[in-house]
Amino acid sequence: xxxxxxxxxxxxxxxxxxxxxxxxxxxxxxxxxxxxxxxxxxxxxxxxxxxxxxxxxxxxxxxxxxxxxxxxxxxxxxxxxxxxxxxxxxxxxxxxxxxxxxxxxxxxxxxxxxxx
Amino acid sequence: xxxxxxxxxxxxxxxxxxxxxxxxxxxxxxxxxxxxxxxxxxxxxxxxxxxxxxxxxxxxxxxxxxxxxxxxxxxxxxxxxxxxxxxxxxxxxxxxxxxxxxxxxxxxxx
Numbered sequence: 001x002x003x004x005x006x007x008x009x010x011x012x013x014x015x016x017x018x019x020x021x022x023x024x025x026x027x028x029x030x031x032x033x034x035x036x037x038x039x040x041x042x043x044x045x046x047x048x049x050x051x052x053x054x055x056x057x058x059x060x061x062x063x064x065x066x067x068x069x070x071x072x073x074x075x076x077x078x079x080x081x082x083x084x085x086x087x088x089x090x091x092x093x094x095x096x097x098x099x100x101x102x103x104x105x106x107x108x109x110x111x112x113x114x115x116x
Numbered sequence: 117x118x119x120x121x122x123x124x125x126x127x128x129x130x131x132x133x134x135x136x137x138x139x140x141x142x143x144x145x146x147x148x149x150x151x152x153x154x155x156x157x158x159x160x161x162x163x164x165x166x167x168x169x170x171x172x173x174x175x176x177x178x179x180x181x182x183x184x185x186x187x188x189x190x191x192x193x194x195x196x197x198x199x200x201x202x203x204x205x206x207x208x209x210x211x212x213x214x215x216x217x218x219x220x221x222x223x224x225x226x
Contacts, residue, residue, distance in 0.1 A: 004159075031212070033212075033213065033214075042216055042217070042218060043154075043160070043203075043216035044216070045213040045214065045215070048212055048213055050212070055212060056212060056213060059213075091159050091160070093159070093160075097212075102165060102209075103209055104150070104162040104165065105160075105162065105214060106162065107159030107160045107161065108159055109158065109159055110158075110159050
């Protein structure tokens with residue numbers, strides 16, 4: 001398996017622009033997580049989905065952030081409009097949640113976002 | 117989810133065992149101890165988890181005290197590639213999100 005795939009790996013954009021981050025989870029996994037990592041705040045969960053349904057979005061900073069999971073193999077995290085304080089590494093992770101699972105999460109390589 | 121406490125940093129000589137401690141004194145009976153690590157510029161990587169029995173896999177061993185208030189992750193023969201930040205996380209098995217603390221930055225030195 002190729003693991004969790006994220007694109008782009010690096011994104012540089014100007015303040016006010018829309019940014020879309022993409023994630024393809026591991027095939028067969030039914031839970032997907034978006035995390036953000038900064039030096040100041042460390043790793044923090046933004047939102048997670050189970051069976052394509054958002055379960056907990058309490059970590060989404062504000063209305064500028066939105067996430068979708070239209071099917072089991074694809075998710076997006078959108079920031080509109082972007083601000084310099086959104087600069088961070090964004091990780092996507094997936095796991096299998098169900099009978100017999102040990103619930104470990106597999107992380108993608110991350111997208112490094114820089115907003116100037 | 118219970119809070120965990122880890123030392124901010126540790127050093128280990130290459131080839132020696134690395135023992136990383138974690139305190140979780142408020143752990144509940146249905147909460148597991150999970151360990152992840154993050155090598156610089158990469159996504160976190162699952163290492164091991166346990167409930168109350170000691171666990172071992174190809175990467176590490178996990179020792180949980182009988183009262184479950186603390187645990188130790190053991191890397192039996194540390195290599196330079198084990199240099200990373202190690203996170204101890206406590207949560208219920210199906211608890212969804214992982215709450216990462218500051219972790220322990222392990223430096224393996226030649």
